[in-house]
Amino acid sequence: MSRVLTNIVLASIGGMGIALLGGCEPGPKQSTQVGYRGAGLDQIVDVRHMVKTAAIPPAPYPLPADGGPTAGQTYQNVKVLGGVSAERFNHLMAEINQWVAPPEQGCAYCHNPANMASDEKYTKIVARRMIQMTQTINSQWSPHVQNVGVTCYTCHRGNAVPTNKWAMPGAQNPNSIRGNRYGMNELSADAAYSDLPTTGFGDYLAGAKNIRVNAHTALPVGRMTGASVQTAEKTYGLMMHMSKALGVNCTFCHNTQAFASWSQSRPQRVTAWYGIRMVRDVNNTYISSLASVFPAYRKGPQGDPYKVNCTTCHQGQNKPLGGVSMIDQAPALKGPLVMAAAPAVAPAAAGAVKPLAMNGPQAAIVKK
Numbered sequence: 001m002s003r004v005l006t007n008i009v010l011a012s013i014g015g016m017g018i019a020l021l022g023g024c025e026p027g028p029k030q031s032t033q034v035g036y037r038g039a040g041l042d043q044i045v046d047v048r049h050m051v052k053t054a055a056i057p058p059a060p061y062p063l064p065a066d067g068g069p070t071a072g073q074t075y076q077n078v079k080v081l082g083g084v085s086a087e088r089f090n091h092l093m094a095e096i097n098q099w100v101a102p103p104e105q106g107c108a109y110c111h112n113p114a115n116m117a118s119d120e121k122y123t124k125i126v127a128r129r130m131i132q133m134t135q136t137i138n139s140q141w142s143p144h145v146q147n148v149g150v151t152c153y154t155c156h157r158g159n160a161v162p163t164n165k166w167a168m169p170g171a172q173n174p175n176s177i178r179g180n181r182y183g184m185n186e187l188s189a190d191a192a193y194s195d196l197p198t199t200g201f202g203d204y205l206a207g208a209k210n211i212r213v214n215a216h217t218a219l220p221v222g223r224m225t226g227a228s229v230q231t232a233e234k235t236y237g238l239m240m241h242m243s244k245a246l247g248v249n250c251t252f253c254h255n256t257q258a259f260a261s262w263s264q265s266r267p268q269r270v271t272a273w274y275g276i277r278m279v280r281d282v283n284n285t286y287i288s289s290l291a292s293v294f295p296a297y298r299k300g301p302q303g304d305p306y307k308v309n310c311t312t313c314h315q316g317q318n319k320p321l322g323g324v325s326m327i328d329q330a331p332a333l334k335g336p337l338v339m340a341a342a343p344a345v346a347p348a349a350a351g352a353v354k355p356l357a358m359n360g361p362q363a364a365i366v367k368k
């Protein structure tokens with residue numbers, strides 16, 4: 001009798017074990033060693049979850065030769081691209097049309113067809129700012145985007161509003177039995193479905209708070225040096241987002257025996273460091289400045305426009321669009337060098353764009 005009972009108990013324990021292991025995602029894995037052997041720097045990917053088909057951009061229109069009268073000479077109200085030849089300007093309009101405007105509206109999404117020079121549609125004002133923003137990304141943030149660069153398509157992928165974006169979360173209901181959850185336990189894709197807070201976007205991708213877990217002094221100095229429990233939770237939330245956005249493990253950037261150490265990190269961590277600063281610049285200098293231009297229905301619950309995070313461009317790939325560069329299709333988006341009547345765009349202060357502790361091994365990483 002007791003043998004039977006034991007067998008039943010053992011069988012149910014076995015069953016539970018299988019049920020628990022179910023959460024461990026069985027199935028084919030692909031493992032790539034990306035660092036020194038024995039250091040655990042491996043990328044382990046569930047091949048079934050790999051991005052199967054990268055978005056296929058629309059076929060480009062043939063780029064006309066440069067030269068001839070400029071857009072500024074030809075048209076009435078060209079404020080950013082005045083120095084671009086009219087031929088290339090028209091070409092860019094056609095590309096923007098494919099990359100951003102809903103096909104059923106076409107040019108009319110931004111223009112009054114009876115008066116192309118008019119700025120009456122808010123979408124045109126937004127698009128003008130987005131042209132400047134794209135130029136800044138390509139000309140000022142090459143430590144992140146390299147020569148690959150970005151176009152409107154990198155974020156928009158044929159949609160008027162990019163699929164991946166964020167805004168400040170709505171106020172929590174103070175009478176809720178669960179209290180203020182500070183963006184935790186919300187099951188949000190923004191923290192890769194962990195229960196970590198998603199409010200870190202506001203602190204780190206619009207604000208410039210320190211992204212820290214380790215205290216850098218033995219004892220608290222004055223106010224805490226940015227390593228409180230809350231800071232640590234938000235930092236991990238952001239790290240989950242970054243990993244998910246790029247479709248990688250933590251070891252794509254870190255040596256997990258010393259997360260904070262730059263000298264033991266992979267060069268990709270430095271690229272990511274610049275990426276965080278680039279995203280702040282994009283969100284603060286460009287998108288937030290459009291708050292009064294966007295209609296209320298296009299804004300988040302707190303009235304701020306939707307902003308950019310790592311997923312906006314990367315969409316699950318460590319190189320957006322699988323590393324395909326589209327920038328030669330739109331040379332005018334390469335940067336202010338080709339602009340004639342360029343309005344003052346504050347260039348990212350060169351001095352501010354450096355990882356902390358740029359000396360020692362860190363400097364060597366940057367050179368790679």
Ligand code: HEC
Nearest residue numbers: 075076077078079080081093097101107110116117127128
């Ligand atoms: C996503 C918005 C958007 C779409 C779609 C778009 N444009 Fe434009 N267009 C702009 C912006 C912004 C400017 C002003 C650029 C500047 O100030 O440098 C402009 C300016 C122009 C001008 C100059 C008008 C003038 O006299 O000042 C022409 C011509 C033009 N666009 C043609 C087109 C055509 C043709 C299409 C469709 C194939 C098109 N645009 C689609 C945003 C758009």
Ligand code: HEC
Nearest residue numbers: 096123126127130131134151152155160165298305306307
């Ligand atoms: C780094 C990512 C990024 C790039 C690059 C980018 N955009 Fe955007 N764009 C956004 C985000 C995010 C929004 C949504 C803002 C919102 O809804 O509050 C947006 C909104 C817009 C809108 C408003 C759409 C609407 O219906 O309200 C237009 C028009 C637009 N972008 C045009 C462009 C053009 C033209 C380019 C290329 C010159 C471009 N964008 C490049 C991120 C980007």
Ligand code: HEC
Nearest residue numbers: 211212213214239240243249250252253259260269272273
């Ligand atoms: C794409 C690169 C990248 C990935 C992937 C990544 N990190 Fe990070 N991590 C960074 C960068 C860059 C910083 C420094 C940010 C800063 O100072 O602005 C950082 C900082 C940290 C810190 C803070 C160290 C300190 O100084 O206190 C910890 C801890 C950390 N990451 C853990 C993780 C974990 C855990 C994962 C996986 C869930 C992860 N990271 C994934 C790039 C990455």
Ligand code: HEC
Nearest residue numbers: 145148149150242268271272275276309310313318319323
């Ligand atoms: C405006 C679009 C855009 C945004 C937003 C963006 N990236 Fe990137 N990222 C790029 C481009 C373009 C490259 C260069 C890809 C290449 O070399 O083909 C790149 C490259 C990288 C690489 C190097 C990948 C490799 O395989 O070497 C890392 C790491 C990275 N990004 C992290 C981030 C992180 C973290 C964020 C968010 C804080 C972010 N990126 C936001 C466009 C973007």
